[in-house]
Amino acid sequence: MAGRQGRQERPINPEDGPLEAFAFDLRKVRTACGEDLTYKRMETLSARSWEKQSYSSTTFSGAARGDRIPSREVVRAFILTCHWYAKSDRATAEAEAAEWDARLLRVQTELNPAFTDPAPAPADTPGSAGASGGGQAAGHAPTDPPDAVATSDTPGAWRRGPASRRARLAVGVGVCAVLSAIAWPILRATSTPGSASADALPTDAATATAPPSNAASNAASDGPDSPARLRAASPSEQPGLEKDSIGADSRCSPPNSGPGAVKWRVCTRVQADRISFALEITNRASEPVTVKARLKYTAKTAEFRTCPEAADFQILTVPAGRTLTTDTAQCSVPRTSSPTAYSGVGWVVAPDVDYGTRVLSPGAHVYPGEVHWTPDVL
Numbered sequence: 001m002a003g004r005q006g007r008q009e010r011p012i013n014p015e016d017g018p019l020e021a022f023a024f025d026l027r028k029v030r031t032a033c034g035e036d037l038t039y040k041r042m043e044t045l046s047a048r049s050w051e052k053q054s055y056s057s058t059t060f061s062g063a064a065r066g067d068r069i070p071s072r073e074v075v076r077a078f079i080l081t082c083h084w085y086a087k088s089d090r091a092t093a094e095a096e097a098a099e100w101d102a103r104l105l106r107v108q109t110e111l112n113p114a115f116t117d118p119a120p121a122p123a124d125t126p127g128s129a130g131a132s133g134g135g136q137a138a139g140h141a142p143t144d145p146p147d148a149v150a151t152s153d154t155p156g157a158w159r160r161g162p163a164s165r166r167a168r169l170a171v172g173v174g175v176c177a178v179l180s181a182i183a184w185p186i187l188r189a190t191s192t193p194g195s196a197s198a199d200a201l202p203t204d205a206a207t208a209t210a211p212p213s214n215a216a217s218n219a220a221s222d223g224p225d226s227p228a229r230l231r232a233a234s235p236s237e238q239p240g241l242e243k244d245s246i247g248a249d250s251r252c253s254p255p256n257s258g259p260g261a262v263k264w265r266v267c268t269r270v271q272a273d274r275i276s277f278a279l280e281i282t283n284r285a286s287e288p289v290t291v292k293a294r295l296k297y298t299a300k301t302a303e304f305r306t307c308p309e310a311a312d313f314q315i316l317t318v319p320a321g322r323t324l325t326t327d328t329a330q331c332s333v334p335r336t337s338s339p340t341a342y343s344g345v346g347w348v349v350a351p352d353v354d355y356g357t358r359v360l361s362p363g364a365h366v367y368p369g370e371v372h373w374t375p376d377v378l
Helices: 018-033 039-046 057-063 072-085 090-111 129-133 163-182 212-216
Strands: 198-200 207-210 229-232 250-252 262-270 274-283 289-299 313-318 322-325 332-334 340-349 355-357 363-367 370-374
Touching: 018 072, 018 090, 039 057, 039 072, 057 072, 072 090, 262 289, 262 340, 262 363, 274 289, 274 313, 274 340, 313 322, 340 355
Parallel strands: 207 313
Antiparallel strands: 198 355, 229 322, 250 262, 262 274, 274 322, 274 332, 289 313, 289 340, 340 363, 363 370
């Protein structure tokens, strides 16, 4: 592996935690794009790549050091710069950047850091403060309770700063809290492929069984608004986000793997009067697969809310080579007139397992007359 500015990088054990695993895999992206791609070379290339945002070698190496959470802007620039060097097409680069953006949000919320700097991380120029310090200070703030989330879609550094800096930021943080309740709410509490966050699931007493055999006979005619529906699995799984697969103006998360040959996504759909949520579960095995599935949603806050018409979890059997989409009518809420952000939250595990990894759909920031998705499909 190429060293940072001629020096060998500190070894990282990805088993030490989600942040270490994130940095370890980020390093693998760089070496996969070119064994001779150094951080110094990335500094030069970042100003030439698609977005022409310049970051220093120190910033790039800091993102892959595994001792602090990098900003979303830096991670995006890291991925795009690597793909630029590898001469990838723009669509491929953007798809991987979106997956890394989602993974970064999962790491942030899994570690539950306190958000103390509302300013986005600026692009660096050699010799700038960001270039010398990577745009962030080392260390992490104390964590919140397990299900509490402090994050922002205009991210900066998640860290513990000097007392004087915290004092200067106190007013700004308060303003951010107010704004987040209006238009840019706290959403992210998840982990999907590449990052796990185990949650205890309900006991079997809450089980609801959905017989997919009834849906199978109608699979050819089922539309996006039908109850739990089945369709033939796609020949190959799209690696990134999915658009409009459960109806117009819907987005689904990148696919999560397991149990077994199952791939699954969490989806959100915005309609004129309602916001709906669903799970897409694909069975690529040659035999039917039974799973335990749970679906919740968030609105404005990070609290996981129970779907109005759904059991706490379901036992679902997905036929071989089919994709099952859960009934959106069972997890649907009225669209409000005030700006609100929504996201579906899902778990899919083996039927005898009582804990699992939670995954969020892309966030739907819903305003009167318009919707902004974070992240979104190009």
